[in-house]
Amino acid sequence: GTADEEEDAASIEDPWQDEEYYGSYGTLKLHLEMLSDRSRTETYRRVILSNSASLRNKVVMDLGCGTGIISMFCAQLAKPSAVYAVEASSMADYTGQLVKQNGCEDVVTVMKGRAEELELPQQVDVLVSEWMGNCLLFEFMVESVLVARDRWLKDGGVLWPSSAALTLVPCQASSYYAEKMSFWERPYGLDFTPLQPLAQQEFFNKPKFSHIIDPDDCLSAPCDVINMDMYALQVNDLEEMKGEFHFSMEKSGLFHGFTAWFSVHFESLETGGATVELNTGPNSEPTHWKQTLFMLDEPVSVFSGDSIAGTIALRRNPVWRRHMTVTLQWNINGQTEAADSSQVGRKSFPMWR
Amino acid sequence: GTADEEEDAASIEDPWQDEEYYGSYGTLKLHLEMLSDRSRTETYRRVILSNSASLRNKVVMDLGCGTGIISMFCAQLAKPSAVYAVEASSMADYTGQLVKQNGCEDVVTVMKGRAEELELPQQVDVLVSEWMGNCLLFEFMVESVLVARDRWLKDGGVLWPSSAALTLVPCQASSYYAEKMSFWERPYGLDFTPLQPLAQQEFFNKPKFSHIIDPDDCLSAPCDVINMDMYALQVNDLEEMKGEFHFSMEKSGLFHGFTAWFSVHFESLETGGATVELNTGPNSEPTHWKQTLFMLDEPVSVFSGDSIAGTIALRRNPVWRRHMTVTLQWNINGQTEAADSSQVGRKSFPMWR
Ligand SMILES: [Ca+2]
Ligand SMILES: [Ca+2]
Numbered sequence: 277g278t279a280d281e282e283e284d285a286a287s288i289e290d291p292w293q294d295e296e297y298y299g300s301y302g303t304l305k306l307h308l309e310m311l312s313d314r315s316r317t318e319t320y321r322r323v324i325l326s327n328s329a330s331l332r333n334k335v336v337m338d339l340g341c342g343t344g345i346i347s348m349f350c351a352q353l354a355k356p357s358a359v360y361a362v363e364a365s366s367m368a369d370y371t372g373q374l375v376k377q378n379g380c381e382d383v384v385t386v387m388k389g390r391a392e393e394l395e396l397p398q399q400v401d402v403l404v405s406e407w408m409g410n411c412l413l414f415e416f417m418v419e420s421v422l423v424a425r426d427r428w429l430k431d432g433g434v435l436w437p438s439s440a441a442l443t444l445v446p447c448q449a450s451s452y453y454a455e456k457m458s459f460w461e462r463p464y465g466l467d468f469t470p471l472q473p474l475a476q477q478e479f480f481n482k483p484k485f486s487h488i489i490d491p492d493d494c495l496s497a498p499c500d501v502i503n504m505d506m507y508a509l510q511v512n513d514l515e516e517m518k519g520e521f522h523f524s525m526e527k528s529g530l531f532h533g534f535t536a537w538f539s540v541h542f543e544s545l546e547t548g549g550a551t552v553e554l555n556t557g558p559n560s561e562p563t564h565w566k567q568t569l570f571m572l573d574e575p576v577s578v579f580s581g582d583s584i585a586g587t588i589a590l591r592r593n594p595v596w597r598r599h600m601t602v603t604l605q606w607n608i609n610g611q612t613e614a615a616d617s618s619q620v621g622r623k624s625f626p627m628w629r
Numbered sequence: 630g631t632a633d634e635e636e637d638a639a640s641i642e643d644p645w646q647d648e649e650y651y652g653s654y655g656t657l658k659l660h661l662e663m664l665s666d667r668s669r670t671e672t673y674r675r676v677i678l679s680n681s682a683s684l685r686n687k688v689v690m691d692l693g694c695g696t697g698i699i700s701m702f703c704a705q706l707a708k709p710s711a712v713y714a715v716e717a718s719s720m721a722d723y724t725g726q727l728v729k730q731n732g733c734e735d736v737v738t739v740m741k742g743r744a745e746e747l748e749l750p751q752q753v754d755v756l757v758s759e760w761m762g763n764c765l766l767f768e769f770m771v772e773s774v775l776v777a778r779d780r781w782l783k784d785g786g787v788l789w790p791s792s793a794a795l796t797l798v799p800c801q802a803s804s805y806y807a808e809k810m811s812f813w814e815r816p817y818g819l820d821f822t823p824l825q826p827l828a829q830q831e832f833f834n835k836p837k838f839s840h841i842i843d844p845d846d847c848l849s850a851p852c853d854v855i856n857m858d859m860y861a862l863q864v865n866d867l868e869e870m871k872g873e874f875h876f877s878m879e880k881s882g883l884f885h886g887f888t889a890w891f892s893v894h895f896e897s898l899e900t901g902g903a904t905v906e907l908n909t910g911p912n913s914e915p916t917h918w919k920q921t922l923f924m925l926d927e928p929v930s931v932f933s934g935d936s937i938a939g940t941i942a943l944r945r946n947p948v949w950r951r952h953m954t955v956t957l958q959w960n961i962n963g964q965t966e967a968a969d970s971s972q973v974g975r976k977s978f979p980m981w982r
Contacts, residue, residue, distance in 0.1 A: 303831055304828055304831050304832075305831065308809070308812065308828075311812075311816055311817075312812065317817060318817075321817060343821065343824070345816075345817065345819065348819055349817075352819075370823060370824060370827065373823045374821060374823055374824070377820050377821075377822070377823055378819050378820055455665070456661070459661065459664075459665065463664055463698075464664075464670060464671075464674060464698065464702075466698065466701055466705075466727075466731050467727075467730050467731055468696065468727060469730070470723060470726040470727055470730050471657060471696070471723060471727070474657055474723065475657055475661075478656055
């Protein structure tokens with residue numbers, strides 16, 4: 277839509293889409309998906325367990341606690357003095373029951389409400405949250421974490437995760453390309469190529485969430501393009517996050533697009549203690565986030581030793597605050613547009629507006 | 630919602646949800662899914678091919694033609710005098726291009742519009758359509774076929790499909806039950822059973838579309854519960870379609886629910902010619918419809934030789950005309966409620982309202 281249309285829409289709808297956003301977390305579907313993600317949930321459990329001694333008598337906030345599982349890990353595996361389990365969706369009504377059922381009610385206090393309107397009896401030593409979305413930032417729950425950090429985290433308090441990175445790799449996606457694009461070439465002996473421009477628009481102009489990339493389809497080693505220090509990050513920084521990449525092809529193949537994923541890191545409460553990592557990439561156990569695929573309009577042949585360099589920008593939608601547009605710009609072997617147009621490109625992918 | 634709420638909603642919304650319904654067929658996603666379904670598409674191709682001699686000089690209507698593939702099969706595999714390819718969604722704008730691209734424009738005329746408002750230059754000998762939805766009737770496109778039949782099919786003309794059946798089988802669904810219900814028993818060493826009533830409501834009170842049943846999970850031979858003669862069927866019949874079943878268990882196991890699927894049959898244009906069948910059941914090649922699973926609230930143990938008897942009713946929503954409620958009523962070994970409440974049951978499943 278045009279900017280005018282967006283302003284009109286925003287004036288009658290909620291640009292945070294809170295009803296839709298919190299509504300979806302009021303049903304079990306998403307919570308089951310997250311809890312069934314063993315890689316995700318066990319990582320948070322491991323963070324609590326490996327810091328259990330240091331958590332003794334600490335005050336913890338679990339922001340966007342959902343069913344309260346992280347808070348209950350805290351109560352059962354460590355001896356914090358208090359855990360504030362904060363949840364804005366109607367799941368909070370059940371979280372209290374679960375806390376009681378598991379005998380955690382002396383330690384865990386469930387608080388229903390938004391982080392932005394939160395009132396706590398005291399500041400906290402540890403702020404833990406699972407705020408990550410597709411391509412790390414999607415849905416921008418991270419903003420709530422930053423707001424809670426600034427209001428409720430003690431000086432010297434700890435954030436879990438403590439840092440986050442977005443990782444990118446140029447890749448092949450032959451079967452996805454075949455399924456959505458080559459399909460139209462000769463289905464049942466007919467020529468359906470007039471639909472290919474429509475297919476390109478419909479299937480390749482937005483990222484493909486829930487892609488699972490085979491490590492063999494990575495054309496080079498991946499590259500961290502954005503690094504976020506959760507202590508230094510400011511809400512305003514989220515408006516535009518930029519990064520650069522320089523990949524060196526390790527094999528010849530078809531460059532169909534870029535695949536992105538994220539990792540987050542949990543520092544130890546003890547000086548020198550081991551950092552715990554949750555990595556959602558192709559060499560780790562699959563998570564419910566899977567990976568995110570950004571398709572080029574057309575594949576380009578690349579050869580072992582070729583370089584692909586460029587930039588990525590994540591621009592938050594100025595109206596729809598949970599959405600963003602990812603813009604990728606790249607060249608192969610340092611070519612400029614003038615030389616060979618297949619060797620340079622720029623493409624913007626709304627997620628979702 | 631209550632009846633009052635539904636009336637309110639209907640007065641401000643379109644109870645046929647045409648914008649949503651035709652809108653979804655204006656994008657490629659659903660058409661790609663249907664075309665990629667080789668079992669479905671090849672069946673229609675086989676029907677045309679096996680009747681190609683008899684189709685010579687016939688007039689054909691292809692209702693809800695989508696990309697026009699059936700019409701183009703007619704033009705390329707037979708010699709009909711005319712094919713009217715009728716499509717209400719905006720896909721019709723592309724269908725004309727595809728018809729030209731494949732050199733079928735002398736035979737195939739694309740007509741954009743709803744079946745109900747259709748004006749044809751002549752009546753037709755054959756009315757072909759792929760109108761089937763989940764559980765056969767969902768979305769009730771069949772009504773458009775009946776309306777077109779009554780207005781445009783010649784006396785003695787042929788309908789493809791000519792008949793349809795809904796098939797049911799009592800089944801196990803252990804992994805689905807484990808994933809959605811047993812999961813809450815002890816995840817990560819915690820007791821999440823307070824969420825089970827919510828899980829039952831959220832996951833088992835509506836049918837599961839896109840279930841794929843393993844033939845080994847069928848507890849007995851399946852049974853056709855509803856048969857539709859496409860010549861005799863009237864629009865009013867669709868308000869309530871009822872059937873009976875009597876299954877004899879061929880193995881012992883857990884009775885988790887019923888699985889439904891459909892088959893349709895295409896009579897030959899030649900007397901005594903072979904009927905072609907499209908069967909979407911577990912013993913046929915999988916289709917994009919897959920099967921539909923209706924879960925009981927709790928599984929019941931059954932034993933080889935046990936009988937499960939009862940009734941099924943598909944009641945069309947009086948307000949939301951593309952929706953229906955499926956009501957299943959059953960007893961095991963002829964028990965009555967008085968004797969043992971686990972041995973009798975009744976459950977209604979909205980699809981979707
Ligand atoms: Ca999340
Ligand atoms: Ca259909």
